[in-house]
Amino acid sequence: MLTIIIPTRNEEQNIIPLTELICSSLQGQAFEILFVDDSNDGTPRVLEELSHKNPQIRFIHRHNQRGLATAVVEGFKAARGNILAVMDADLQHPPEILPHMLKSIREGNDLVIASRFVPGGDDGGLSPLRKLISLTARLIGRLALKKVRPVKDPVSGFFMLKRKVIDGVTLSPLGWKILMEILVRGRYHRTAEIPYIFERRRGNHSKMNITEQVNYLRHLVRLVLSSPEDLRFWKFCLVGTAGVMVNMFFFLLFNRLFSLDVVLSALLATSLAIFGNFMLNDFFTWTQQKEDHLLNRAIKFYLCSGAGMVINVAVLSALHCYLRIPAILANGAGILASTAWNYYANNRWTWAN
């Protein structure tokens, strides 16, 4: 059976049209609709009446509690289905695609996301400002967390999953983006994204606000801290940044104070910075038990760094000399490319288990 969980906060006018659309879309399927309501308007009254008339519809009304993601978690706990869906109440999420999502689950996908950003999808119902905020949020999320990276619309509030994905998993989301929590902590193998068009909101206004945007960032930090492989990458970047400062410091010391030649100062400063980075990464970034000898690890790290420098210069010159991109931007791209290489190579080789 499918349980459709719908968080509601003051959606009085939307409940009836929404349930009618869901019921006609899912004719012939076994399903229940479970509203998790935090309203202080007439919504609970509408839900009360509706659930009396239709045994397929249930609702939970929470007092003195708010929050979209926690409402969904509460819905997961009370759901009777072995397949769970989550969607909004305001008809911005079209119930017509529920059958396609269900089919995709039955074809073997564990988690199916209704997506605005795969071909055929569209986020037309958002204002230009909200579109920009949403784009930034998606970029940061996909950059910060490896498991989120393959997903085009990880902040979607419309998705379906097999219960086993979250069974036994502790979900402690902060704010709105319950899907991010599931993507990072859930147990799934196959995912799919199904396009949909995010229409304009019906009735009332969006409850998204600056507090929820800050909550999103706090939620991301919490997810990164709880995910060792993502945390390791960010520690590596932190060490790299410290390395730049160490490099600058020694360069100035040799060049200005000891009046050494520029190239010699740079060579010495770079070698020292790489050594510092190696030690820091060995203590702080890759904290596991190591089998390889310290000296071997150091040699491997130097070799990776050397290749990284070649990559940096190659990207810089290709972009600057051939594509005429300003040197500073081209160097930025070179640094990104060599950082990615250095992390990958050191993770796979220097500190491989």
Ligand code: GDD
């Ligand atoms: N129970 C409960 N408690 N529900 C809430 C609360 C709350 O505190 N706040 C909002 N909701 C409900 C709304 O009633 C609605 O059904 C749904 O959550 C989404 O709220 P909207 O105010 O319509 O948000 P939005 O349209 O700006 O954004 C939605 O769609 C985006 C695209 O999928 C959200 O689902 C976003 O997370 C999503 O990215």
Ligand code: MN
């Ligand atoms: Mn909405």
